[in-house]
Amino acid sequence: MERYRGKVALVTGGTSGIGAATVGRLAREGAQVLFTGRNAAAGAAVAAETGGEFLAHSVEDAEGWGEVEARLRAFGRLDLAFANAGMEGGDTNIEDVAVADWNAILAVNLTGPMLTAQTAIRVMRDNPDGPSGAIVINSSISGMLGLAGNVGYTATKGGARLLAKSVAMHCAARGYRIRCNAILPGVVATALIEGAIAGAPDPAAARTMLEGVSPMKRMATLEEIAGLVAFLGSDDAAFITGADYVVDGGATAGMAGV
Numbered sequence: 001m002e003r004y005r006g007k008v009a010l011v012t013g014g015t016s017g018i019g020a021a022t023v024g025r026l027a028r029e030g031a032q033v034l035f036t037g038r039n040a041a042a043g044a045a046v047a048a049e050t051g052g053e054f055l056a057h058s059v060e061d062a063e064g065w066g067e068v069e070a071r072l073r074a075f076g077r078l079d080l081a082f083a084n085a086g087m088e089g090g091d092t093n094i095e096d097v098a099v100a101d102w103n104a105i106l107a108v109n110l111t112g113p114m115l116t117a118q119t120a121i122r123v124m125r126d127n128p129d130g131p132s133g134a135i136v137i138n139s140s141i142s143g144m145l146g147l148a149g150n151v152g153y154t155a156t157k158g159g160a161r162l163l164a165k166s167v168a169m170h171c172a173a174r175g176y177r178i179r180c181n182a183i184l185p186g187v188v189a190t191a192l193i194e195g196a197i198a199g200a201p202d203p204a205a206a207r208t209m210l211e212g213v214s215p216m217k218r219m220a221t222l223e224e225i226a227g228l229v230a231f232l233g234s235d236d237a238a239f240i241t242g243a244d245y246v247v248d249g250g251a252t253a254g255m256a257g258v
Contacts, residue, residue, distance in 0.1 A: 005029075117137070124178050181241060182245070
């Protein structure tokens with residue numbers, strides 16, 4: 001498939017996990033991909049593997065978005081922006097969370113997607129065929145169901161989900177052919193998750209627990225998430241905006257065992 005031949009995509013947090021998989025997927029479908037992240041060595045490796053163009057940038061750095069925009073304008077257009085970068089480091093429960101950690105999570109998980117969408121719209125408005133394109137924001141099933149020990153992550157992922165709806169409504173009201181949707185992954189088999197399993201006191205039990213979150217008894221693959229992003233950014237999804245796409249193997253569909 002070459003749904004993205006002649007098109008340009010932006011992926012934040014593209015140096016690992018879902019982001020890196022999406023860079024690869026979009027490049028294979030013909031897109032020119034600009035991706036960002038903090039890890040320059042990882043960025044160079046992904047660029048060499050996929051043919052994407054890496055720019056070192058942290059999504060919460062508002063001033064640095066000027067350079068991202070300049071790179072995108074050099075491509076001449078922008079068709080898909082995937083606001084993927086996120087973090088949960090330093091998070092804990094509501095009684096113990098430190099303000100500095102809360103603010104750091106807020107900056108990456110909520111301000112980052114806002115700046116991504118803001119910049120994307122500014123570039124997409126000037127596309128040669130008029131204001132057009134798609135924005136996909138990576139939320140989480142934690143944006144629907146609260147986690148007791150991750151108050152910052154839960155709050156920001158819930159906010160990211162509604163951010164997508166606000167962006168979608170704004171663009172439609174302005175008459176832009178710019179769509180915005182949120183994806184809500186469940187447990188995904190990223191290198192980070194696999195590392196956590198390997199480092200657990202009982203790796204087999206940890207894997208069983210994580211796989212058991214879904215009634216399908218497995219984790220999502222990176223390619224399954226990347227494929228959903230590619231679909232939502234394509235013309236195949238031209239009438240989809242303001243939607244939540246849950247990709248969790250049925251984890252939030254009902255009460256397992258009842």
